[in-house]
Amino acid sequence: MRKIENIITKKEKLMNYKLVQTTLNDLTNMFYEKQILEGNYVFIIQEQNVDFCIVISVTSFSFISQKINNIIKFFEDQQLDYLFLIEPKLPPKDSARNDEIVTNAIFKKEYLDEIIKYDQPSSIEKLCYLSAKSIIDKKNEPNIMARSYEDLSCPNSSYNLSREFTVIIPHQGDLNYLDICLSQMHNSMKTPKNIWVYFDEEIREEHISLASQKFSYVYRAVKPFNLGPYVARNHGCQEANSQYLCFQDSDDIPTKDRFIELYNYAVQNPFVEMAGCHELRIDEIQKKIIAIRFPIEVTKALCKKASHPLFFPTSFVKRNSILKAGGFSTVRRFASDSQFLLRAYFSMNIRNIDKFLYIRRKRQGSLTTSEETRLGSEERLNLDKLWKSDFEKIKSGELSLSNSSLEVELLDIKPIFHLI
Structure with a gap:
């Protein structure tokens, strides 16, 4: 000492x-x-x-x-x-x-x-x-x-959520991030049995080694690769047989209580079809930890105006509800979760849990910080403007959802998913 x-x-x-x-x-x-x-x-x-x-x-x-x-x-x-x-x-x-x-x-x-x-x-x-x-x-x-520090309640860990949740994790890039993410999941209070990892990149020996050593999860390779995370998410939505789908970015980290808190909330609020939580951001660029809160009533927030009331990777969604809303657009590698949220407003009850259950790593080289796809890039700004404009027109009855920019846009090619 x-x-x-x-x-x-x-x-x-x-x-x-x-x-x-x-x-x-x-x-x-x-x-x-x-x-x-x-x-x-x-x-x-x-x-x-x-x-x-x-x-x-x-x-x-x-x-x-x-x-x-x-x-x-x-x-x-x-x-x-x-x-x-x-x-x-x-x-x-x-x-x-x-x-x-x-x-x-x-x-x-x-x-x-x-x-x-x-x-x-x-x-x-x-x-x-x-x-x-x-x-x-x-x-x-x-x-x-x-x-x-005013909420030190212990989560109820008596539920068995192994059959109810399928966690979908697309991955591209540094395998160390995925390794850490999966280790944290394995150490959760209640680890969902169905954890599906999708590799959106060329498979190397390191991928096979990680898949063979890291727990009994399901690992798939997407071909062709470099299609973006929404191809994997759509496949998971279509193939899972669980009631709830839970999302997770591979370079982020779930807290120990994330999944049990999400499931407790789902059981206690069966009318809620989609729910996220607050975000604890480890900002590796500014070298700070930032607490970011979101509105509890997401549907009500969107009723007022198109905004950013939910961080999609923190969320769980009822599988039937996400299929009813059309799933995700796959024609671009980024921002389709924002488009999905605006579309989901018209068919879902959406909320956030008033807890910090998700640790987000803000780093160089991610989809939100890379020069071409970063937040604030010209393409993102144009999409944001178009989607929000159409969103308000649909709400007012000036435009139908099926004829708007919020309609699902799918790739012409049909990806293949190989088990590793």
């Missing part, structure tokens, strides 16, 4: 937080007796069984200090390696909202040890980012959850 203090205190004057080594009992007493002034802190707690760190920002200090015992109990009861602590806020009404840079967390001390071997974070924002980046880059199935 002395080694950590010596390394960090070399830059003590540049740090915007204080490092305090203590025990849980002493920390509780210090909070109770108000011996610690409000500020940015990293508390290193040393206990017999495990050492862990608690990162608290000045903006959340008074709230977290009052709930510290409940937070630590939740962390230990859920056997977590990392718990993101999100400031409690009401969701937006109409569209996605970037709410905050996440600067509160509790995690095992080994991740702090790993950080300071290579870096000496001067800010609490950077420390949280680096510790989170450290854990989401691992393949050793760490337990990760994200909670508002």
Whole structure:
């Protein structure tokens, strides 16, 4: 422990937080007796069984200090390696909202040890980012959850969701991302039995090796390849025999409780045909963790105006409902989920769950950041303008869905899907 203090205190004057080594009992007493002034802190707690760190920002200090015992109990009861602590806020009404840079967390001390071997974070924002980046880059199935520090309820894990969910994961690019994603899925509270991975690229020995070693999931190769993720999603919709389809991008990560929370919600709200959740974004470009909230009532939000009220990869959909809505357009490699959401408005009840269950990795080289397909590119902007215009015309009765730009557009070729 002395080694950590010596390394960090070399830059003590540049740090915007204080490092305090203590025990849980002493920390509780210090909070109770108000011996610690409000500020940015990293508390290193040393206990017999495990050492862990608690990162608290000045903006959340008074709230977290009052709930510290409940937070630590939740962390230990859920056997977590990392718990993101999100400031409690009401969701937006109409569209996605970037709410905050996440600067509160509790995690095992080994991740702090790993950080300071290579870096000496001067800010609490950077420390949280680096510790989170450290854990989401691992393949050793760490337990990760994200909670508002006012919502420490334990999910009901009594349901058996193995038959009810089919998870569809298209993949193209770095196999390390897929490996990490699948490891996290395997470590979920309730792992869906039906997990289908689609390789949208030329199959190499590495693909075969991963498919043979990584759990008993279903792996398919799409031919011809480089058609985009919607070809795989359409195939999954047509071939699955489960009641619900769940989506996941291969470079993102589900929280430990994602699937059980989605299924609990589906059971308790049978009238909801599609539901997503809030997004915790690990931004590798800006090097920040950002909490992004979405409206709870997606259908109502779209009734007001065409907007961005749901992040599609976070969602589950009733299989019959997605088929009724026509599935996905496959003529382009990007944005068809946005088109689908606007079309689904006319036939589905759509909501979001007021929880953070999905960790999105924003990185260079993805479909949303690459120069040709990035958000804000000319083609995306033109499609967005056209789709939103037609969406409003359909709502007002000026245009029929079947004669609009929201109608499903399919490739002329028929892809082939080979089991690996």
